[in-house]
Amino acid sequence: MPAKRQKAGELVAVPADGSLDLGQTLDSGQVFHFETTRLGGIEGWAGCLGADPVFLAPGGEGAILTRARDVPAVRRFFQLDTPLAEIRATFPAADAVLEEAIAHCPGLRILRQPVWECLATFITSSLKQVVHIRRMSLALRRRFGRARRIGGRVVHAYPEPAALAAAGEAALRECGLGYRARGLHRTAEALASGARDLAELEGLDDAAARAWLMEFHGVGEKVANCVLLFGCGRHGAFPIDVWMDRVLRERYFGPRKRKRLTARELQRWAEGHFGPFAGHAQQYLFHFARKTF
DNA sequence: GCTCAGGGTCGAT
DNA sequence: ATCGACCCTGAG
Known part of the structure; x- marks a missing residue:
């Protein structure tokens, strides 16, 4: 069944379990492609999920106010079908450090991003601060991504592998990537040419998926774990930076x-x-x- | 201007 | 296993 689609103009409230903190989650170093903006007087974030432009804002009691063509995709992005209580119940019972950490950011959630965007972005993340990673993402999107419109504002989707492959390594360097341009370009080429296919990840267990990802140039254990956790819904992946x-x-x-x-x-x-x-x-x-x- | 380090990875000992 | 190089950028 195709996902239920609605008119792109509607603002929809999506209930979320617990007290999701949207801003904290979007600014937690998992995703780097959303910019703060206003829509109809509401403070929120604009960006794209894949090719679709979306607007996101806190809706009270952890709900998300969103304008999106594909609302179920927003639910998947925030993994709202994975109950928070269930997750917390699996944590070690007597871990005061973790308890203290959770108390600092109880509204923080793990996202499930489009895999390609997640892979590409974390390849660019090496030895970079969050603000720099955001800047590289913006430069790449503006130059090579498809321009979309939401609430009178233009947002750029993350460029497809083919677009980055065609751009060439030198052009990626101009986006401030430095030595990371090589890894990103080679990865984009491998995917655009069909030599490799991210869909293969689905059939692999965590260890095999990690090894498979690490065959891309510029992907070590840490980046592979980020992709598994933030892009594949592999909840046990544990990136250590x-x-x-x-x-x-x-x-x-x-x-x-x-x-x-x-x-x-x-x-x-x-x-x-x-x-x-x-x-x-x-x-x-x-x-x-x-x-x- | 200069140094320093930032969500690492790779290739060589 | 350990070690230095790697591009670029902003902060001190």
Whole structure:
């Protein structure tokens, strides 16, 4: 069945379980393609889900006010069918650090983004601050993405692989990517040519999917885990970046163990300790670390 | 102007 | 396993 579609002009309230904090979620370093804007006097965010322009605003009691052609796609984006209580119930019972982190951002959710956008963006994320990643995304979208209109404002969809492949590495560099341009261009080419297909991910378990992603140039373990978590709905994926490395070592281990633990051991420990929804725990801790360190 | 580091990855020891 | 190079940008 095709998704139910409505007139693009309507503003629809989508109820969300718990108290979703839209702004916090869109600004949590998972997604980099939304800009704050006003629509009909309402403060919110404009961007695209795939090719479709959407407007998003807080609707009270955790609901989302949205204008979108495909409202179910908005529900999928915020993973509203994954109940928050169920996720929290899987967390380790006596973890004061995690509890403290959740208290800092109880409205934070894990998104499920279009896989390609997520993969492309995290390839550009290496050694970059969130503000820089946002800027690269904007430059790429403005130059190579399709222009769409929502509420009198123009937004640019994330460019398709074919568009970036055709653009060439040098043009990507002009968007401020630096050495990341090579990885992004080669990945775009592999997908545009049909040599590789992101749909293959669906048939793989987490470990195999991670290995498959790491065959792209510019994708290591951390980026692969980000794609699994933020783009594939793989809730157990646990990306460890410099922030996570710091917060885990400092809050979960004594000074001696902290120094001896290898990155690999830390990764294993985290996946086991936080369980099947480890990725969600990761996002609370990441946000917590960014705010408090 | 200069240094420094920022959601890492890759290739070489 | 560990180590330096890698592009670019804003903050100090």
